[in-house]
Amino acid sequence: MSFWSLLQYALFLLVVAILVKPVGGYLARVFNGEKTFLDPALRPVERLIYKLARVDPEQEMDWKRYAISLVCSGLAGTLLLYGILRLQYLLPWSFPSYHTTPLTPDLAMNTAVSFSTTTTWQAYGGESTMSYFSQMVGLAAQNFLAGASGLAVGVAFIRGLARDETKELGNFWVDLVRASLWVLLPISMVGSLFLISQGVPMNFSRYVEAATLEGGRQVIAQGPVAGLELIKNLGTNGGGFFNANGAHPYANPTPLTNFLGMLAIVVLPAALTNTFGRMIKRPRQGWLLFWVMAFLFTTGLLFTGWAEQSGNPLMARQPNVAIETSGEQSGGNMEGKEVRFGIGQSVLTAVTTSNTSTGSYNSMHDSYTPLGGMIPLANMLLGEIVFGGLGGGIYSIIMIALVGLFLAGIMIGRSPEYLGKLIGTSEIKLITLYTLAGPVVLMSLTAVAVVTKLGLAGLTVNRGPHGFTEIFYAYASSFTNNGQNFASLNANAPFYNVTTAIAMMVGRFGLAIPALGLAGLFAVQRRRPATLGTLPTDTVSFGVLLVGTAIIVGGLSYFAALALGPIVEHFLVIA
Amino acid sequence: MNILKQIYPAIAMTVVLTVLLGIVYPLAVTGLALVMFPAKAGGSLIEKNGKVIGSSLIGQPFAGPGYFHSRPSAAGTGYDGTASGGTNLGPTSQKLMDNVKTAAESLREENPGSAIPIDMVTASASGLDPHITPAAAEFQVPRIAKERGMKAEEVRKLVREYTEGRQFGFLGEPRVNVLELNLALDGARPMARTESR
Numbered sequence: 212m213s214f215w216s217l218l219q220y221a222l223f224l225l226v227v228a229i230l231v232k233p234v235g236g237y238l239a240r241v242f243n244g245e246k247t248f249l250d251p252a253l254r255p256v257e258r259l260i261y262k263l264a265r266v267d268p269e270q271e272m273d274w275k276r277y278a279i280s281l282v283c284s285g286l287a288g289t290l291l292l293y294g295i296l297r298l299q300y301l302l303p304w305s306f307p308s309y310h311t312t313p314l315t316p317d318l319a320m321n322t323a324v325s326f327s328t329t330t331t332w333q334a335y336g337g338e339s340t341m342s343y344f345s346q347m348v349g350l351a352a353q354n355f356l357a358g359a360s361g362l363a364v365g366v367a368f369i370r371g372l373a374r375d376e377t378k379e380l381g382n383f384w385v386d387l388v389r390a391s392l393w394v395l396l397p398i399s400m401v402g403s404l405f406l407i408s409q410g411v412p413m414n415f416s417r418y419v420e421a422a423t424l425e426g427g428r429q430v431i432a433q434g435p436v437a438g439l440e441l442i443k444n445l446g447t448n449g450g451g452f453f454n455a456n457g458a459h460p461y462a463n464p465t466p467l468t469n470f471l472g473m474l475a476i477v478v479l480p481a482a483l484t485n486t487f488g489r490m491i492k493r494p495r496q497g498w499l500l501f502w503v504m505a506f507l508f509t510t511g512l513l514f515t516g517w518a519e520q521s522g523n524p525l526m527a528r529q530p531n532v533a534i535e536t537s538g539e540q541s542g543g544n545m546e547g548k549e550v551r552f553g554i555g556q557s558v559l560t561a562v563t564t565s566n567t568s569t570g571s572y573n574s575m576h577d578s579y580t581p582l583g584g585m586i587p588l589a590n591m592l593l594g595e596i597v598f599g600g601l602g603g604g605i606y607s608i609i610m611i612a613l614v615g616l617f618l619a620g621i622m623i624g625r626s627p628e629y630l631g632k633l634i635g636t637s638e639i640k641l642i643t644l645y646t647l648a649g650p651v652v653l654m655s656l657t658a659v660a661v662v663t664k665l666g667l668a669g670l671t672v673n674r675g676p677h678g679f680t681e682i683f684y685a686y687a688s689s690f691t692n693n694g695q696n697f698a699s700l701n702a703n704a705p706f707y708n709v710t711t712a713i714a715m716m717v718g719r720f721g722l723a724i725p726a727l728g729l730a731g732l733f734a735v736q737r738r739r740p741a742t743l744g745t746l747p748t749d750t751v752s753f754g755v756l757l758v759g760t761a762i763i764v765g766g767l768s769y770f771a772a773l774a775l776g777p778i779v780e781h782f783l784v785i786a
Numbered sequence: 787m788n789i790l791k792q793i794y795p796a797i798a799m800t801v802v803l804t805v806l807l808g809i810v811y812p813l814a815v816t817g818l819a820l821v822m823f824p825a826k827a828g829g830s831l832i833e834k835n836g837k838v839i840g841s842s843l844i845g846q847p848f849a850g851p852g853y854f855h856s857r858p859s860a861a862g863t864g865y866d867g868t869a870s871g872g873t874n875l876g877p878t879s880q881k882l883m884d885n886v887k888t889a890a891e892s893l894r895e896e897n898p899g900s901a902i903p904i905d906m907v908t909a910s911a912s913g914l915d916p917h918i919t920p921a922a923a924e925f926q927v928p929r930i931a932k933e934r935g936m937k938a939e940e941v942r943k944l945v946r947e948y949t950e951g952r953q954f955g956f957l958g959e960p961r962v963n964v965l966e967l968n969l970a971l972d973g974a975r976p977m978a979r980t981e982s983r
Contacts, residue, residue: 218956256806264798279789283796291800309868338868352808356800384795391803396811403815404822410843413812413819413827418868421831421840424968425853431844431867433829437819438812455861455870458911460843461829466958523877526904529890533901539921541959546882546908547872550857550917553959557911575872575911578882677876699874783878 212516213536216555220512223473223559224505230478231501235485241393242366242386242486253392260388271379274731277367278724280383281360285327285720288356293323295349304343309418309432312340312703321708326353328719329361329600331443331450331570331694332711334703338432338453343415346452351439355399358446358601359390364723365483365602366390368609371730372630373490375738380730394479395445402441402475410464413437436461444475447601449570449694457560457573458549469556469573473563480567480598483605491630495749500608503757507597508566511586516558518583519544524784544583547575558583565590568600570694577673577681577697581784585777587695588680591687592773593765594649600692606726608757612748613642615760619746629748631738638732645725650768652717653686656710657772660686665706672699676783680776689714832965845916846965851896852933852977853968854918854926857905858889861913872911885909897929917961920949934975944970 240247261268272280296319299305312318312335325332331354335341341350363386370380407413412433419431436452440462443449453459463469481501488497520543522534536542541553548557557574564571565587576584590597596608609629617634620627627634634642660666660682669685670678681697688695689711696702702711747753819827830842840846847865848855862869875882889907903921923945931938948967951960 215952215956215959222956260799260802263802264795266795266799276792280792280796283789283792284799287796287800291804336869336871338870347812348804348808351812352804355807356803384799387799388803391807396807399811400815404818407815407819407823407827410826410830412829413816414829415816416828419829419831419838419841421838421867423840423846424965424972425846425848425850427847429840429844429846429865429867431829431841432870435812435816437827438815453870453912455872455912455914458872459870460845460912460914460916464843466953470957522904525877525883526886526908529883529886529907531894531901532886532890532904532907533921534904537921539924539960540903540905540919542904544877544908545904546877547874547911548908549910549912549915550905550919550961551915551958556958573911575874577874577876578872580877584877672874672881673876673879675878677878697874697876698872699876780876780878 212513212520213541213555216516216520216558219470219555220509220516220559223470224509226474227477227481228505231482231485234478234482235489235497238394238479238482238486239489241389242381247393249393249397257388257392261384264384266382266384268382268385271382273378274371274380274727277380277383278727281364281723281727282720284356284360284383284387288327288353289323292326292349292353293319295345296322299342299345302342302344304415306342306417309338310340310342312336314340317705317708318703321712324712324715325694326350326448326450327357328692328715329357329446329448329568330689330692330715330718331448332689332696332715333450333694334708336454337451343434347435347438350450351442354439354442354446354448355391355395358442358448359387359395361447361600361602362390362394362479363387363602364727365605368606368726368730369487369490371734372632374734375736377734378731380727380734395442398445398475399442402445402471403437405471406437406441406468409468410461411437411440411468412461441475444472444569444571445479447476447480447567447569449564451571457571458575460549463573466551466556469552469560472571473560476563476567476569476571477598479601480604483602487605493630493749496630499749499754503754504597504608506758507593507761508562511566511590511597512558512562515562515583515586516554518580519558520554521580523580544578544580547578549573561587562590564695565693566595566597566599568595568603568692570688570696572695575698576695577699581777581780584680584697585773588684588687588777589766589773591691591693592649592769593761595691595693596761603692603722610642610645610726611761611764612757614646614764615756616746616748617642618760619756623746625744625746628739628745631741632733632736633739638729641725641729641732645722646764648717648721649690652714653690654772656686656714657683660710665704668704669701669707671701676776676779680780683772683776685711686714690718692718832969840965842963842966843916845914848964848968851929853971854923854930854964855906856964857915857918858885858907858909859913860909865914867914870912870914872913873909897925899928900925916963916965918964920945920960920962923949923962923967930971934971934977936975940974944974
């Protein structure tokens with residue numbers, strides 16, 4: 212791997228590590244309702260919103276009410292978005308000559324579910340399907356709302372571990388509003404202006420017709436691009452304005468926009484480990500989670516970087532084609548990658564987005580080398596625990612920690628506990644439900660797709676083990692609410708629109724509800740004092756246990772599937 | 787009923803926040819952008835004699851031997867600004883290998899001699915990549931110099947002028963904007979209309 216790639220990776224992790232503490236502190240203040248510097252501007256707006264929605268901000272909710280509010284909010288968002296998409300042709304800024312893909316009921320349903328669950332899986336191409344109205348009022352608004360409700364659930368989960376002998380986990384509507392106004396909106400405002408200063412368009416003009424230098428005609432899509440591009444990363448949603456998403460030079464014009472976009476994805480989920488440590492009043496516990504995440508992140512980064520920089524051996528066999536890196540070119544596997552990002556930033560983005568439920572790729576993962584493309588897939592299969600989705604990441608990694616503690620507890624013959632909370636029979640049932648949902652749902656859906664004509668009809672370009680990987684990738688991405696894809700799978704057909712929507716719903720609510728339930732069970736418990744027999748959960752040895760459990764739970768569940776896809780393909784390439 | 791009580795706030799919250807985040811926010815950003823960065827908000831368009839000839843951020847196809855060529859493109863039929871995307875061909879795809887082979891053969895014919903940089907035979911992710919690597923520009927210098935009757939050193943000087951380094955010295959990769967370089971080339975040594983075909 213080149214020096215320049217390594218330098219950028221090191222800097223990226225350094226900036227994240229520096230920001231974890233201040234941002235984590237800010238988040239804790241926001242969700243504890245403490246004073247912040249934005250209060251004078253935002254408090255009046257907040258009060259007005261509660262008044263309009265008839266919400267009593269003082270009234271806290273138990274886990275059931277919290278979960279019901281979450282589901283109702285998701286449902287309202289889904290229906291509103293479905294309506295906007297189906298009526299797009301009657302609404303402003305719709306240009307039928309450009310927006311030629313019809314928003315059929317199945318495509319509109321799939322997209323509505325997709326954006327209200329932060330998946331933002333896109334079975335369509337943005338510039339050929341979505342009007343500017345749909346992009347802003349439909350998609351951008353859902354990017355905020357879905358991201359904010361994810362963050363709310365994460366905070367409620369932390370409260371479950373932080374509180375004792377209470378049923379209350381906070382008020383969902385208050386958390387939703389505070390996440391939107393105090394966190395997502397101000398950062399998006401500043402960030403999107405910065406994107407525009409780098410060249411991201413923000414206009415409502417018709418597509419521009421250019422007479423090219425050689426006398427040809429080129430129509431160039433326009434739109435309020437910056438309005439979506441920042442929040443898509445910040446809310447860990449990932450669905451871009453254009454079909455090529457973060458690779459499109461309008462969406463991501465410079466290496467700096469890409470670097471900051473990746474920071475926008477990672478900083479909030481990473482900082483939540485610190486918020487967690489503060490709220491449970493044991494900061495070391497938070498740092499342990501952060502360093503485990505950083506370790507897994509770096510491992511994936513180095514492995515993918517190596518695979519892509521080594522390039523495709525089949526291409527290297529072409530006479531007189533230079534794939535070696537030099538001062539003049541990054542070299543490596545450049546199929547489906549942009550020159551301005553080279554191998555270094557393409558891989559940084561692939562690893563960041565696949566780890567964080569964010570689909571905003573800037574290179575085509577379908578064209579990665581088999582091993583290079585396996586890592587993004589494996590990152591998703593680990594369960595989005597490495598920083599993870601906004602809010603979702605913190606409870607995903609703690610679930611793995613709980614599994615590890617339970618296994619360790621069995622081995623040493625002690626009743627397992629975490630932070631003084633007992634992992635009893637009811638708790639472990641919810642943890643098991645959470646852990647098994649992934650393998651059951653996405654392996655079954657993949658199995659159905661690979662044996663039916665409807666499923667196989669999606670494979671239009673690639674076949675064999677690569678085709679299998681495409682299908683598996685699609686369900687893994689939907690279930691983990693990630694949204695990125697091996698893009699040659701032709702997913703805009705009723706079969707995939709319906710089955711991926713099922714995976715997205717289960718992946719969102721089927722995981723958030725058990726997580727809230729578990730938080731409710733922990734919150735009512737009295738905290739047990741630590742004794743000599745308690746397994747400490749802020750030590751290096753616990754970190755090792757956590758990494759091991761993540762690999763066993765995530766990796767081994769899916770090893771057979773990985774062997775059928777990328778691993779077989781790797782041997783085909785080097786054969 | 788618990789659930790029914792949650793329905794009104796759910797609808798009201800969704801509507802109120804959609805107005806704020808889906809309407810007020812984008813309009814505010816658009817307004818500020820028009821004041822602060824009008825050209826960039828408008829798509830960084832390049833005009834020549836009052837006519838739009840493209841955008842500095844969006845790649846164009848070049849076929850004539852007197853122009854620097856862009857990378858292969860899978861956007862529509864090539865550099866279609868309304869249909870971004872890559873080939874999405876997998877690493878074991880025969881079609882991918884055929885594409886690379888065909889591109890390499892025609893490049894060898896036009897630019898005999900040195901090894902072909904990998905970006906010239908692979909399609910970008912967006913299909914609209916405005917850049918080529920400095921290696922790919924250098925690779926084409928002898929052809930351009932011959933076609934335009936310029937000294938290779940003169941062409942190289944232009945290439946250097948239009949080479950962007952790593953941002954702040956460490957971010958991303960060095961790159962050459964093909965459209966801007968070709969415009970500069972026309973400025974330095976215009977070609978007769980017939981020659982450009």
